[in-house]
Amino acid sequence: MDPVIIxxxxxxxxxxxxxxxxxxxxxxxxxxxxxxEEPRPARTVVLHEDTAALLERLTGTALAEHGLRWAGWRSVRRKQVMNEITFDAAEPAPLHIAQHVLTGLLRGAVAAEPLVKTAVDSRLDAIEQERSGITARTRGAQGTWWRGSYLVGCDGARSTVRKLQDIRFPGRTAVERHAVAALRTELPWEGRALLHRMPPWRSSGPSAGEVTARPLPDGVWRLDWLLPPGKDLVTPEILLARIHETLTGWTGSTTPAYELLDTGVHTVHHRLARRWRAGRVFVAGDAAHLLGALGTQGLDEGLRDADNLAWKLATAWHHGPHEALLDSYQTERRAQVSARLRAADQALPVLRGGGGLRHIVPGSARNHDALLTDGHLGRGPLGGSGTYADSPLAPRRVEGEIPVGTPPGAPVTDVRVTAEDGSFVRLRDRLGRGPLLVVLIAPGTGVWDRKHWRSAGVMPRLAAAVTALSHPAELLVAESYPGAPAHSVLLVRPDGHLVTALSGVRPADLYAAAEATVGGAAGAREAQPQQEEGEGEGDAQKEKKAAEAGSGAR
Structure with a gap:
């Protein structure tokens, strides 16, 4: 089958x-x-727990060796500390890294991957779709025709793919603007990020009264000054004056020594593509959405797009088109990004609209700070990873479903599990390989030899039920999982979102949930009607086998 064109x-x-x-x-x-990539120290990204783990899994690199995990977070209003957080296991630290460094790590991993071919100096010029595949034409030094099974536009805000498919991209322009500087210096709070609202010193030039300091390795800091609405020019003289007064205000003395590495103006737009799929063509990342106001990170959502789409394309590539599964990419991801944009649009007038009684209402400043903290730290409606609870892939009416610490559709907690070969691994390490994950919660198995627990209790029945599933699945065992009782069974998607938790080994429920997760047999039959009869018989036989395997397992 032809490769996927990216x-x-x-x-x-x-x-x-x-x-x-x-x-x-x-x-x-x-x-x-x-x-x-051209090195640009002022162009950085903040990765939160799930997206940093995804990149570490794919590159095989500890990103903290190339970026910096913050020791803590502090928000200050005028001279008052409003919120202070020290990151630990309960509150994982964000990872701050220069974008050119991150892209370089990804390029290195791609260069070592035989299944990925990169064509440089190749600008997309045309796309032609057929029932059996897709053809893309490029121009430039490597201009030619490329044949693929699917095509994904990850080509940024001015996406050629989106334009060729005539996909509208409505939204708001210049929602926020920031003057940015990357500099090497010493600040009083080493390794801790700071949000300072309404600082007490007099600002040089136009300012909306907010500055953020985010640390990077080797004593480098990225400073962002929020600019007021409009198109006021930020001259080098104004920016240097702002650096001096900010550093002086924070250190309380003369301006400390610093080395200016890079500057720029960062403009945030909010846009959302009307469609994320057009037949065999998909859009992802900035080609599908633009966001980033109130401290949120647009790259986080782009990486989640890639994680969501990859396993669905892989399923279609290996097992034939599942239209419902492919359609769910747009349904799930667009809804999640839309919710974040809606939350930001609702918060912006409150947080950025100066004047009014809200500034003297008791507690309002602390509430505003909490909203901004959520955006910067990847929490809540503004910054959280979100769930797919209303996904079309969510199973309906699962009789044996029980509540656990993770709601259906939310990312699972990373716990230690035992693989079928007896090795101990992290649950997150088994994600993104293609198979669904079936996790049995069995206290005490961590101290047993595999030869004892593999054939004991409910394991043989569960193993038979997993083997009978119509989609490949990997069986894992965990000693515990938050909120899950002993002998419960979790079904997890390849992108790490919980499908359902079952009370014991329930093969029929497990089969139904797994079928729903991959779009159902109906989706495959719709895409390939000539196989309808054979596939229907196979599904019925497998469901019967699963039910027989679990007879009496409850």
Missing amino acids: VGAGPVGLTLALALARQQVPSVVLDEGAGK
Whole structure:
């Protein structure tokens, strides 16, 4: 079968290529550039727990060796500390890394991956779809025709893919603007990020009264000054004056020594593509959405796009088209990004609209601070990873379903599990390989030899039920999981979201939930009507086998 064509060699496109390769799907990455990044210290990204783990899994690299995990977070209003957090296991630290460093790590991993081909100096010019595949034409030094099974546009805000497919991209322009500087200096709170609202010193030039300091490795800091609405020019003189007064205000003395590395103006737009799928063509990352106001990170959502789409494309590539499964990419991801944009639009007038009684209402400043903290730290409606509880892939009427610490559709907690070969691994390490994950909660198995527990209790019946599933699945065992009683069974999607938790070994429920998770047999039959009869018989036989395997297992 033809490879997946990925247009764009930024972090989202490279992540998608690696995620597909992890599931044995070849891809071609069309890079209109020369294949390397210009170092820009002022252009950085903040990765939260789930997206940092995804990239570490795909690159095989500890990102903390190239970026910095914050020791803590502090928010200050005028001279008053409003909120202070020290990161620990209960509150994982965000990872701050220069984007060119991150892209370089991804390029290195792609170069070592035989299933990924990168074509530099290749600018997309045309797309032609057929029932059996897709053809893309590029121009430039590597101009040619490329044949693929699917095509994904990860080519940024000015996406050629989106324009060729005539997909509208409505939204708001210049929601926020920030003056940005990257500099090497010493600040009083080493390794801790700071949000300072309404600082007490007099600002040089136009300012909306908010500055953020985020640490990077080697004593480097990224400073962002929120600019007021409009198009006021930020001159070098104004920016230097602002650096001096900010550093002086924080240290309480003369301006400390610093080395200015890079500057810029960062403009935030909010836009959302009307469609994320057009036949065999998909859009992801900035080609599908733009967001980033109130401290939120647009790259987080782009990486989640790649993680969501990769296993669905891999399923269709290996097992034939599942239209309902492919359609669910747009349904799930667009709804989640739309909710974040809606939350930001609702919060912006409150947080940025100066004047009014809200500034003298008791507690309002602390509530505003909590909203901004959520955005910066990837929590709540503004910054959280979200759930797929209303997904079309969510199973309906599962009789044996029980509540656990993770709601259906939410990302699972990373616990230690035992693989079928007896090795101990993290649950997160088994994600993104293609199979569904079936996790049995069995206290005490961690101290047993595999030869004892593999054939004991409910394990033989559960193993038979997993084998009978119509989609590949991997059986894992965990000693515990938050909120899950002994002998409960969790079904987890390849992208790490919980499908359901069952009270014991219930093969029929497990089969029904697994079928729903991959779009159902009906989706495959609709895409390939000539196989309808054979597939229907296979499903019925497998369901019967699963039920027989679990007879009396409850």
